[in-house]
Structure formats: C-alpha cells, structure tokens
Amino acid sequence: xxxxxxxxPSLSVQEGRIxxxxxxxxxxxxxYFLWYKKYPAEGPTFLIxxxxxKDKNEDxxxxxxxxxSAKHLSLHIVPSQPGDSAVYFCAASALRIFGNTGKLIFGxxxxxxxxx
Amino acid sequence: xxxxxxSPTHLIKTRGQQVTLRCSPKxxxxxxxxxxxxxxxxxQFIFQYYEEEERQRGNFPDRFSGHQFPNYSSELNVNAxxxxxxxxxxxxxxxxxxxxxxxxxxxxxxxxxxx
Numbered sequence: 001x002x003x004x005x006x007x008x009p010s011l012s013v014q015e016g017r018i019x020x021x022x023x024x025x026x027x028x029x030x031x032y033f034l035w036y037k038k039y040p041a042e043g044p045t046f047l048i049x050x051x052x053x054k055d056k057n058e059d060x061x062x063x064x065x066x067x068x069s070a071k072h073l074s075l076h077i078v079p080s081q082p083g084d085s086a087v088y089f090c091a092a093s094a095l096r097i098f099g100n101t102g103k104l105i106f107g108x109x110x111x112x113x114x115x116x
Numbered sequence: 117x118x119x120x121x122x123s124p125t126h127l128i129k130t131r132g133q134q135v136t137l138r139c140s141p142k143x144x145x146x147x148x149x150x151x152x153x154x155x156x157x158x159x160q161f162i163f164q165y166y167e168e169e170e171r172q173r174g175n176f177p178d179r180f181s182g183h184q185f186p187n188y189s190s191e192l193n194v195n196a197x198x199x200x201x202x203x204x205x206x207x208x209x210x211x212x213x214x215x216x217x218x219x220x221x222x223x224x225x226x227x228x229x230x231x
Binding site for chain 1: 120147149151156157158159160161164172174206208210219220221222223224225
C-alpha cells in the first residue's frame with residue numbers, strides 16, 4: 001500500500017524555468033511533509049518541509065505548497081539550475097501514528113533533469 | 117563536522133549468509149534510523165534506535181535486527197539473506213526526540229548485493 005505517491009518518474013526542464021514536482025498522499029493522519037534531494041552515490045539531503053497547519057513554505061528558490069483537501073503537495077524550484085538535477089523524494093510523517101519518532105514514509109522519487 | 121558515516125560502501129553476499137552494516141551518526145545526534153531503498157523505489161523505514169533501544173519498527177521480518185551502542189553508533193544485521201534483500205541501506209540520524217523538529221541527516225548508504 002503506497003501511502004505517498006510521486007506519479008511522475010521523471011521531469012525535464014530548461015535552465016531558468018520553473019520545475020514543479022508533485023506528490024500525493026492517501027493517509028489523512030499525515031501532518032508533516034518533507035522534500036529530500038538525492039544525487040547518485042550520495043544519501044538524501046533535506047530540502048524543505050511543511051507542517052499541515054500551513055499551506056506554503058518558502059526557502060530561497062524552493063517553495064512547497066500543501067493542499068490538504070486534495071491530499072497533494074508540490075515543490076516549486078524557481079529558477080531551475082543544472083545543479084538541481086537529481087532525484088527528489090517527498091516524505092510524510094504522522095505524529096498520531098508514529099509518535100515522536102520522526103518515522104518517514106517516502107514516495108518513489110522523481111528524477112529532475114535541468115538542461116542548460 | 118563529520119556527517120553520518122556508513123560502512124562498508126559496497127558489499128556482496130550470497131543467499132543464506134548474514135551481514136552486518138554499520139553507522140556512525142552525525143556529531144551531536146543520538147537517534148539512528150535505518151531505511152532500505154530498493155532500485156527505483158523510495159527509502160522504506162526499517163527501524164529506529166534511541167537510548168540503545170528499538171523505538172519504532174517498520175514492516176520488516178525478524179531477520180532484520182539492530183543494535184545501538186553507548187556512543188550512539190548503530191548496526192543493522194540481516195540473517196538468512198534473500199535475493200530480495202539486495203538494496204541500498206541508508207542510515208539517518210537526528211538529535212531531538214522527534215525527527216520533526218530537526219530533519220534527519222542521511223549517510224551515503226551501503227549497497228548490498230545478494231548473489
């Protein structure tokens with residue numbers, strides 16, 4: 001049962017344009033969401049997070065939007081740079097299910113390619 | 117400041133063997149989680165250790181076991197290896213009781229191949 005889904009395995013955008021990565025979830029108990037970036041041969045690196053009490057969080061070129069009614073979140077990267085080319089994972093956590101352990105449920109990942 | 121370190125980087129085993137993977141958390145972190153990432157999939161939570169005890173466990177069989185030492189480092193043990201255990205094993209550490217306040221830091225993983 002895939003509770004966190006990233007339905008687009010890959011995305012290709014031109015440098016300078018906007019990249020939009022999408023993520024859907026099924027469990028309404030999820031209350032905290034994160035995005036991680038992963039380069040080949042490296043571990044995932046934290047990018048940005050959002051609590052379910054918010055609908056938007058910004059950090060520089062990265063913005064995460066949360067639509068609780070649709071159980072959907074998206075990561076916007078503006079402007080996209082070639083160095084952003086990596087695999088992006090969304091992850092979810094639920095305090096009421098997992099307690100304070102910080103256990104994360106990950107999506108399958110989306111490979112972003114930013115072309116110069 | 118050293119981040120999360122894992123050893124070995126790569127490992128090849130045969131079916132039925134046993135394997136031990138090691139993880140040293142980021143300096144100042146006291147909680148260690150282990151994840152399995154199969155090819156083309158996202159990481160799957162195996163278990164988490166805090167104060168030398170397993171605090172939370174994912175949907176993995178008892179063949180997967182772990183340990184945390186007083187210096188917060190951790191081991192993941194897998195017995196009776198199956199072909200399906202071939203994956204990247206990731207260790208993540210955090211410094212608060214909840215990983216939610218401080219996002220987990222991941223190591224670069226151990227690539228385990230079962231022949």
